[in-house]
Amino acid sequence: MANGIEIKNLYKIFGKHPEKHLEAVRNGMSKSELNDVHNHVLGLNNINITMPGGKITVVMGLSGSGKSTLIRHINRLIEPTAGEVVYDGQDICSMSGSDLRDFRRHKTAMVFQKFGLLPHRTVLENSVYGLDIQGVSRKESIEKGRYWLNRVGLDGYEDYYPNQLSGGMQQRVGLARALTNDADILLMDEAYSALDPLIRVDMQTMLLDLQQELKKTVVFITHDLDEALRLGDHIAILKDGEMVQQGDGQSIILSPANEYVSDFVRDVNRGRVLQATTVMDPVMTAPESMSVLETDTLENIARDMTDANETTAHVVDEDGKPVGSIGIETLVAAMVTPATQEAEPTEQAAPEPEETEKKIA
Numbered sequence: 001m002a003n004g005i006e007i008k009n010l011y012k013i014f015g016k017h018p019e020k021h022l023e024a025v026r027n028g029m030s031k032s033e034l035n036d037v038h039n040h041v042l043g044l045n046n047i048n049i050t051m052p053g054g055k056i057t058v059v060m061g062l063s064g065s066g067k068s069t070l071i072r073h074i075n076r077l078i079e080p081t082a083g084e085v086v087y088d089g090q091d092i093c094s095m096s097g098s099d100l101r102d103f104r105r106h107k108t109a110m111v112f113q114k115f116g117l118l119p120h121r122t123v124l125e126n127s128v129y130g131l132d133i134q135g136v137s138r139k140e141s142i143e144k145g146r147y148w149l150n151r152v153g154l155d156g157y158e159d160y161y162p163n164q165l166s167g168g169m170q171q172r173v174g175l176a177r178a179l180t181n182d183a184d185i186l187l188m189d190e191a192y193s194a195l196d197p198l199i200r201v202d203m204q205t206m207l208l209d210l211q212q213e214l215k216k217t218v219v220f221i222t223h224d225l226d227e228a229l230r231l232g233d234h235i236a237i238l239k240d241g242e243m244v245q246q247g248d249g250q251s252i253i254l255s256p257a258n259e260y261v262s263d264f265v266r267d268v269n270r271g272r273v274l275q276a277t278t279v280m281d282p283v284m285t286a287p288e289s290m291s292v293l294e295t296d297t298l299e300n301i302a303r304d305m306t307d308a309n310e311t312t313a314h315v316v317d318e319d320g321k322p323v324g325s326i327g328i329e330t331l332v333a334a335m336v337t338p339a340t341q342e343a344e345p346t347e348q349a350a351p352e353p354e355e356t357e358k359k360i361a
């Protein structure tokens with residue numbers, strides 16, 4: 001299994017003399033004060049994130065929150081002002097030149113938003129670019145390139161040039177190129193942000209399907225919460241260079257740490273993220289009804305119950321052991337209403353009924 005990545009007490013200050021201001025930042029100087037008074041930019045402020053091996057960690061935040069700065073520390077395209085990025089027991093930030101080169105070539109692969117394809121190379125030649133740099137034989141690299149192009153659905157496009165392909169297909173080439181590298185760590189900085197919504201969802205599905213089998217340590221950056229929730233085993237939210245919350249999607253939706261996170265969470269499709277365990281009644285009050293799995297999403301359960309024409313269901317664990325019960329009304333309410341009601345009921349307009357139905361369907 002791929003190793004995880006530990007980001008430890010990471011600071012990045014941009015400017016002429018970053019180290020001069022580190023102590024002040026450690027003592028609480030804000031991003032705006034550092035900027036206004038000292039003309040330095042606080043990129044990252046004491047970031048600690050555990051990115052589990054073989055899982056997808058999503059880093060989320062508004063533009064300028066420090067996402068790209070963070071991901072570029074992982075392959076050390078940016079040097080930290082202080083802190084560590086530990087992979088397989090080694091601090092990447094203190095690797096020597098040749099170790100770092102090896103680490104970048106063999107352990108990491110990047111997928112870019114702008115695809116980063118070479119226009120004068122064919123799709124196949126683009127896909128083997130990393131292997132060319134590694135000095136892999138032509139025969140072997142071509143074989144690998146064809147294999148991964150096939151896996152991302154580009155069979156038959158090997159001899160096309162990038163500008164003959166749609167955006168979504170170019171992004172597939174970018175992914176094939178990254179996978180051809182056979183690196184443990186996949187770094188994806190807003191890789192899907194420029195794609196049309198439907199194509200974007202296709203690309204998410206493909207990544208999830210591949211990940212089931214590949215189990216790479218993926219660091220995926222996005223400013224879109226729906227994408228974060230769909231992809232992220234672990235989600236870290238940044239604001240102004242600080243980490244404001246990390247956890248799985250459910251914990252973030254159920255207990256947003258502050259208003260910044262609540263703003264993200266407000267319009268999310270809760271039914272697609274929340275699982276039966278979060279809303280079930282631990283008491284068995286549905287003796288005769290159907291069973292649903294505790295880890296299934298509210299959206300799926302609502303659909304199954306509607307299909308089966310049931311208003312209550314048993315909730316069972318993986319082994320089929322009953323752990324509680326759930327009623328359709330509770331279920332639907334949890335899908336549309338924030339669990340923590342805030343004090344302004346007038347502004348909290350309920351979703352249109354048809355919108356709710358669409359989400360259930």
Ligand SMILES: Nc1ncnc2c1ncn2[C@@H]1O[C@H](COP(=O)(O)OP(=O)(O)O)[C@@H](O)[C@H]1O
Pocket residue numbers: 014015041042043061062063064065066067068069070
């Ligand atoms: N090379 C740089 N020099 C000065 N400031 C920078 C540099 N790179 C990024 N920044 C600043 O660091 C902050 C974080 O930027 P970035 O990591 O690009 O954010 P994001 O990817 O979340 O949009 C921003 O305030 C940005 O202006």
Ligand SMILES: [Mg+2]
Pocket residue numbers: 067068069190
């Ligand atoms: Mg960015």
